[in-house]
Amino acid sequence: MAQVLVVDDSSTVRNEVADFLQRNGLTVSTAVDGKDGLAKLRMDSGIKLVICDVNMPNIDGLTMVEKVRKELNNPTVQIIMLTTENAPAMKERGRAAGVKGWIVKPFNGPAAIGSIKKLVGVA
Amino acid sequence: MISPATRAQFEQLLLGALQEGLPAPWRGQAMLQPLPALAQVRDTQAVMLSIATFRCRLHVLVHHGLQPQLQRVFGPAQGEEPGAAVPVTDRLAEYGNLVCGAINRELGRSWHYAGMSTPSHLTGLVLDHLDLLRDQHQIHAEVSVAGERLLGASLLIGSHAPFEFQCIDAPAGQTAGELEFF
Numbered sequence: 539m540a541q542v543l544v545v546d547d548s549s550t551v552r553n554e555v556a557d558f559l560q561r562n563g564l565t566v567s568t569a570v571d572g573k574d575g576l577a578k579l580r581m582d583s584g585i586k587l588v589i590c591d592v593n594m595p596n597i598d599g600l601t602m603v604e605k606v607r608k609e610l611n612n613p614t615v616q617i618i619m620l621t622t623e624n625a626p627a628m629k630e631r632g633r634a635a636g637v638k639g640w641i642v643k644p645f646n647g648p649a650a651i652g653s654i655k656k657l658v659g660v661a
Numbered sequence: 662m663i664s665p666a667t668r669a670q671f672e673q674l675l676l677g678a679l680q681e682g683l684p685a686p687w688r689g690q691a692m693l694q695p696l697p698a699l700a701q702v703r704d705t706q707a708v709m710l711s712i713a714t715f716r717c718r719l720h721v722l723v724h725h726g727l728q729p730q731l732q733r734v735f736g737p738a739q740g741e742e743p744g745a746a747v748p749v750t751d752r753l754a755e756y757g758n759l760v761c762g763a764i765n766r767e768l769g770r771s772w773h774y775a776g777m778s779t780p781s782h783l784t785g786l787v788l789d790h791l792d793l794l795r796d797q798h799q800i801h802a803e804v805s806v807a808g809e810r811l812l813g814a815s816l817l818i819g820s821h822a823p824f825e826f827q828c829i830d831a832p833a834g835q836t837a838g839e840l841e842f843f
Contacts, residue, residue, distance in 0.1 A: 547779060549747050550755040593758075593779050618840065622762020623777070625769045633843045642766070643759055646838030653840050 539584035540567035541658050545575035545599065546591040546620070551645065555589060555620070558647035564658060572597025576605055585615060586658045592621035592628065600628065603635045616657040620645055662797050662823045670827055672800050674764050675721075675816045679804055681837070682759035687734050692805040702801045702813025705785045706750070708757035711778040712765050717820040719768075720794060721761040724785070724813035725753055734806055753812075754780040760814070770829045795819060 541564050544555045556566040567582065569575040573596040579585060588606070592599040599619060606612050618639040619632055629640055638657065641650065655661035663671075676693045683691055696702055704724040712719040725731060727749070735752040757780050765777045796817035804811045 548751060548755045548758065550752045553747050593777055595779055622758060622765065623769075624766055625773075625775070627773070629843075637843065639840050639842045641840050642837045643762065644837060649838055650840045653842070 540565045540582055541584070541586050541660070542566045542654070543569060543575065543578055543582075543585045543588045544590075545569040545572065545588060545594070545602065547571050547594040548591070551591065551620070551643070555645050555647070558645070558651075559654070562647075562651050562655070564655070564660070571595055572599060572602030572605075575602050576610065579606060579610055579612065579615070587616045587618065587654065589618050589620050589654075592619055592623050600631050600635065603632065603637055607636050618654075618657070662820045663818065664825060667824070667826045668798060668800070668818075671798075671816060671818060672802075674767055674828060675760075675800055675814065676802055678760040678763035679802060679814055681763055682756050683804075683806075684734060687806055690806050691811075692808075694803045694805070696801045696803055696813075699788065699791065699799060699801060699815060702803055702815060703785055703788050704813060707783045707785055707788065708750075708754050709781045709783050710757055710761040712761065712768065712775055714768060714772050714775045716772060716822075716824040716826075717818055718796070719764065719819075720796060720815075720817040721757060721764065722783075722788075722815040722817070723753060723757040723760065724788075724815065730806065730809050730811055734811060750782060754782065764816070767828055768826075771826065791817070 542559055544552050546552050552568040556568055559566045569578045571594040590599045603617055617637045620641045622643050624642050680691050702724050704726045706725055708723040710721045731749050735749050765775055768775045796819035798818040800816040802814050
């Protein structure tokens with residue numbers, strides 16, 4: 539059972555983020571796009587936090603978040619977007635879908651780990 | 662279809678994005694040089710991304726080979742598991758993503774509805790057919806680290822009508838890496 543799910547079509551980002559979180563004591567699983575992310579969330583109800591890219595093939599990140607809330611009926615999993623995007627309209631769509639936070643890439647693990655652990659419930 | 666001033670803005674944007682997208686330890690050591698022709702920057706492979714707006718379409722290309730210098734700069738970061746089997750080509754795709762993302766964000770400050778693609782890997786041979794994109798303007802640059810050429814880059818600009826663009830002087834609201842809570 540994983541605490542954090544990292545969703546990104548880039549294996550570079552998946553490895554970098556997962557590796558950092560694991561070195562900081564968190565259990566992590568990964569997904570390659572929004573469709574894979576939904577499948578992983580269906581399989582593992584213990585996931586507390588999703589860190590998710592926006593621009594991905596198959597299902598994009600914001601659509602995945604909306605499906606998590608509506609189709610998976612999961613209002614409690616915390617979601618942070620990790621993306622190159624920061625357009626206000628995109629952030630508003632994320633906020634409306636229940637996204638908790640937004641990080642513009644590149645990922646800065648040391649700056650975020652305290653907040654990430656609080657969201658997972660281990661800090 | 663774009664003025665020299667607008668072209669200069671795009672060149673500045675490209676060079677800044679190329680530098681900021683590099684792994685942090687290498688940013689200060691990078692030399693960025695604009696070059697006039699595709700032939701001077703192209704290589705055996707390329708990563709390509711696109712940005713579409715109502716005013717223009719941009720293509721961002723990162724030209725690369727497989728030289729050892731790339732592995733040194735884009736290889737596993739300090740502390741990262743050396744066995745993390747991420748090919749350097751994927752790391753370069755993410756670099757292209759960061760470069761294109763920086764350009765996309767700056768465009769978005771002035772214009773609404775800019776849409777960015779995901780990266781595509783191309784063989785350098787397709788560059789022989791770049792004219793088919795019918796982009797009116799090409800901006801090229803070379804990135805060097807420690808005196809050695811690392812990679813090339815191109816920003817291609819196509820538009821249906823004349824337009825102007827200028828970067829906004831005021832700092833952007835959110836800096837890269839910072840977690841903004843809603």
